[in-house]
Amino acid sequence: MADEKTPIVQVKHLKQYFNIGKANEVKAVDDISFDIYKGETFGLVGESGSGKSTTGRSIIRLYNPTSGQILFEGDDISKIKNRSPRMKQFRQQMQMIFQDPYASLNPRMKVKDIIAEGLDINNLSKNDDERTQRVEELLNMVHLNPEHMSRYPYEFSGGQRQRIGIARALAVDPQFIIADEPISALDVSIQAQVVNLLQDIQKQRNLTYMFIAHDLSMVKYISDRIAVMYSGKIVELASADEIYNNPLHPYTQSLLSAIPVPDPEVEKTRERIDFDHKKHFSDDQRLQEVQPGHFLYCSDEQAKKY
Amino acid sequence: MEKILDVKNLNVDFSTYNGTVHAIRGVDFHLNSGETLAIVGESGSGKSVTVRTVLQLMAKNAKITQGEIRYHDEDLLKKSEKQMDDIRGNKISMIFQDPMTSLDPTMTIGKQVAEPLLIHNKVSKADALKRAEEVLRLVGIPNPKARMKDYPHQFSGGQRQRIVIAIAIVNYPEILIADEPTTALDVTVQAQIIDLLKELQQKIGTSIIFITHDLGVVAGIADRVAVMYAGKLVEYGNVDEIFYDPQHPYTWGLLDSMPTLDTDDQNRLNSIPGTPPNLLNPPKGDAFAPRNAYAMEIDEEEQPPFFKVSKTHYAATWLLHPDAPKVEPPKSIQQRFEKYQQMLGGSVK
Numbered sequence: 001m002a003d004e005k006t007p008i009v010q011v012k013h014l015k016q017y018f019n020i021g022k023a024n025e026v027k028a029v030d031d032i033s034f035d036i037y038k039g040e041t042f043g044l045v046g047e048s049g050s051g052k053s054t055t056g057r058s059i060i061r062l063y064n065p066t067s068g069q070i071l072f073e074g075d076d077i078s079k080i081k082n083r084s085p086r087m088k089q090f091r092q093q094m095q096m097i098f099q100d101p102y103a104s105l106n107p108r109m110k111v112k113d114i115i116a117e118g119l120d121i122n123n124l125s126k127n128d129d130e131r132t133q134r135v136e137e138l139l140n141m142v143h144l145n146p147e148h149m150s151r152y153p154y155e156f157s158g159g160q161r162q163r164i165g166i167a168r169a170l171a172v173d174p175q176f177i178i179a180d181e182p183i184s185a186l187d188v189s190i191q192a193q194v195v196n197l198l199q200d201i202q203k204q205r206n207l208t209y210m211f212i213a214h215d216l217s218m219v220k221y222i223s224d225r226i227a228v229m230y231s232g233k234i235v236e237l238a239s240a241d242e243i244y245n246n247p248l249h250p251y252t253q254s255l256l257s258a259i260p261v262p263d264p265e266v267e268k269t270r271e272r273i274d275f276d277h278k279k280h281f282s283d284d285q286r287l288q289e290v291q292p293g294h295f296l297y298c299s300d301e302q303a304k305k306y
Numbered sequence: 307m308e309k310i311l312d313v314k315n316l317n318v319d320f321s322t323y324n325g326t327v328h329a330i331r332g333v334d335f336h337l338n339s340g341e342t343l344a345i346v347g348e349s350g351s352g353k354s355v356t357v358r359t360v361l362q363l364m365a366k367n368a369k370i371t372q373g374e375i376r377y378h379d380e381d382l383l384k385k386s387e388k389q390m391d392d393i394r395g396n397k398i399s400m401i402f403q404d405p406m407t408s409l410d411p412t413m414t415i416g417k418q419v420a421e422p423l424l425i426h427n428k429v430s431k432a433d434a435l436k437r438a439e440e441v442l443r444l445v446g447i448p449n450p451k452a453r454m455k456d457y458p459h460q461f462s463g464g465q466r467q468r469i470v471i472a473i474a475i476v477n478y479p480e481i482l483i484a485d486e487p488t489t490a491l492d493v494t495v496q497a498q499i500i501d502l503l504k505e506l507q508q509k510i511g512t513s514i515i516f517i518t519h520d521l522g523v524v525a526g527i528a529d530r531v532a533v534m535y536a537g538k539l540v541e542y543g544n545v546d547e548i549f550y551d552p553q554h555p556y557t558w559g560l561l562d563s564m565p566t567l568d569t570d571d572q573n574r575l576n577s578i579p580g581t582p583p584n585l586l587n588p589p590k591g592d593a594f595a596p597r598n599a600y601a602m603e604i605d606e607e608e609q610p611p612f613f614k615v616s617k618t619h620y621a622a623t624w625l626l627h628p629d630a631p632k633v634e635p636p637k638s639i640q641q642r643f644e645k646y647q648q649m650l651g652g653s654v655k
């Protein structure tokens with residue numbers, strides 16, 4: 001459970017634009033603000049292309065934010081420089097499991113070296129034996145065979161590669177992990193194992209997660225609070241139960257209505273709620289607290305209804 | 307029903323630093339014309355390798371040691387590289403699991419979508435680009451005209467996946483092999499893509515092989531389902547048979563691992579204990595036995611053959627042997643059996 005409201009990450013009016021001023025300009029993240037509390041799992045769901053990965057990548061400072069602030073343990077990290085000692089220190093405390101496991105694993109490196117890279121950069125293992133032992137431990141943790149240590153990424157299945165990414169992130173003992181679709185390529189049984197594992201480690205080390213995913217049943221299960229993104233904005237933010245039992249934004253409602261259910265009869269009769277972008281957005285809207293702990297992107301007028 | 311694709315006794319090995327990996331160990335399946343066959347199963351069980359072998363798009367260290375892949379009346383394994391080039395991306399096309407690896411990072415996406423048209427159909431460049439734009443709109447890329455000039459890294463994970471789908475369908479293939487095509491997509495876009503594939507199927511009769519881990523998606527799209535474990539098929543049948551009358555303990559384990567919106571988040575998720583077998587030395591008996599709570603002595607000794615459950619439903623588990631004891635499947639599975647009986651009006655078993 002989350003410590004009562006000690007934020008570990010605070011995002012304030014973050015904007016992350018690409019191709020600024022050109023015809024193909026993209027407002028990938030467009031003025032979002034939220035806190036993530038120590039020890040909690042913060043779920044981020046939403047439309048494909050809505051800016052979830054960009055949000056994660058901005059927080060871990062793979063980009064320079066277009067504007068806005070990112071605080072980590074109270075320190076403003078939005079302007080620290082690449083390769084500075086502070087950046088190095090901060091990169092050990094914060095890790096990311098990347099969405100595209102193949103693209104994020106160096107194809108010319110053996111799995112052993114991929115996982116140990118963080119150990120090496122941060123001088124976390126005393127000698128070769130210790131290094132190997134740690135890698136073995138990590139591989140076991142994510143249910144991969146330590147015999148596979150000397151293989152290259154292409155020699156693994158999609159789900160196996162995804163677990164290599166998880167092992168790499170865990171290697172440096174971070175406090176905060178941004179997990180971008182960490183289990184989407186796994187079969188449901190291994191998904192369950194990995195989620196159980198992530199939760200065990202969380203309890204042991206009071207880890208904080210930002211968990212980005214499309215599988216809404218899993219997000220509900222794992223998250224304390226959930227933010228829903230659409231088109232660069234957070235349109236709704238509330239506790240996991242509240243999002244599912246009392247969704248207020250039409251996009252959230254549409255999303256929930258489309259969750260596939262492993263039952264052919266249910267699927268045959270499913271009715272999805274369509275979402276019409278034009279009908280629901282206007283310039284006078286912002287994210288505001290309409291019920292205790294429940295935030296909705298709406299106009300002041302609309303907020304009065306709740 | 308015509309079998310458009312018929313895979314017989316497929317065996318694929320990989321040579322690796324540690325020895326030979328027997329990744330595919332005698333896989334048989336077929337695809338009926340116009341249907342959707344879903345392949346589900348353990349991560350690493352050989353789903354991707356199986357379908358990549360159909361198109362002979364294999365890693366350098368792969369070797370087909372046995373098997374036949376009949377497409378119409380020909381064995382694809384006997385085709386030359388040149389003949390396969392005519393088939394790939396044209397009559398049979400594939401959506402790969404890792405969108406980034408199937409996109410060329412140095413080429414604009416407009417060109418990449420237009421390329422199969424230019425290679426196989428000899429249309430003008432202008433027409434090909436126009437059609438590419440249409441298909442990109444169809445798969446839901448916003449503002450496709452402007453964004454056709456962008457490169458893959460400038461798109462989100464789900465958008466790249468949709469670009470890959472656009473490339474695969476731009477030529478209206480006869481068979482579409484989709485390896486986790488919707489995994490990177492949110493559920494609403496996923497639903498749109500599935501509708502799009504269904505539409506394509508109705509319009510031009512495309513037959514689809516659909517690999518996914520999302521059993522909800524399987525329930526919505528599949529006519530038939532095949533379940534894989536450790537390089538073999540362990541069960542296959544019509545979608546209702548697999549979801550309401552599953553027979554293999556591995557299938558039970560899979561169905562029982564899914565959280566639903568009602569799963570209590572104070573409990574740990576169910577999962578199948580243990581790890582998959584090492585395919586460097588596949589076990590003598592049933593590969594699932596060490597993780598199978600219902601395993602019997604014979605499972606250690608001998609691999610189970612397929613037992614017939616119905617004309618369309620087969621499962622490779624000794625539990626179906628007439629002499630096997632009756633066992634009690636997990637509760638969620640029993641509920642599925644009950645639902646099936648109700649659906650059938652209590653007329654079966």
Ligand SMILES: Nc1ncnc2c1ncn2[C@@H]1O[C@H](COP(=O)(O)OP(=O)(O)OP(=O)(O)O)[C@@H](O)[C@H]1O
Nearest residue numbers: 155157158159320329349350351352353354355365
């Ligand atoms: N080039 C290779 N060299 C050695 N082993 C390989 C190679 N490619 C795949 N394998 C192995 O073959 C097995 C089957 O892999 P495959 O990619 O077909 O799995 P999959 O069922 O698609 O899994 P996932 O659901 O994780 O994508 C795995 O154990 C994998 O490690």
Ligand SMILES: Nc1ncnc2c1ncn2[C@@H]1O[C@H](COP(=O)(O)OP(=O)(O)OP(=O)(O)O)[C@@H](O)[C@H]1O
Nearest residue numbers: 018028048049050051052053054460461462463464
């Ligand atoms: N480097 C870049 N250059 C230009 N546009 C970009 C870049 N990276 C992302 N975008 C765009 O920013 C938007 C948000 O992308 P992002 O990857 O954050 O989406 P996402 O919510 O993670 O989607 P998905 O669920 O599909 O992974 C998309 O429209 C994408 O095309």
Ligand SMILES: [Mg+2]
Nearest residue numbers: 052053099463
């Ligand atoms: Mg993303």
Ligand SMILES: [Mg+2]
Nearest residue numbers: 157158354403
């Ligand atoms: Mg695969």
